[in-house]
Amino acid sequence: MDFYFETLDDSSYASGTSLKGQFYTTYDRLVQVFGQPTEGPDANEDKVTCHWVIQFDDGQIATIYDWKTYETPMLPYSWHIGGHSAAVVDRIISAIKE
Secondary structure, rough: OOEEEEEEOOOHHOOOEEEEEEEEOOOHHHHHHOOOOEOOOOOOOOOOOOOOEEOOOOOEEEEEEOOOOOOOOOOEEEEEEEEEEOOHHHHHHHHHHH
């Protein structure tokens, strides 16, 4: 992996991001790679119960989140990957696969 990232504890950094891709994995694998989610699991939000806000060393922002599941999926699930650029999808998938 030729980039570094950190999981942010401030959801405001996700402002303006949108869906760029998806990846099938488990909640436990996401926690193993990215640490505890920015919000959730089972946060009391309208359409998202759990999400991570990731910032890469070049300033790019990615989000990983469930969508309209009404409770955080713990079994394998097709997690949504958001960002300002589709380039974050490959970075997130690469980190999960390592």
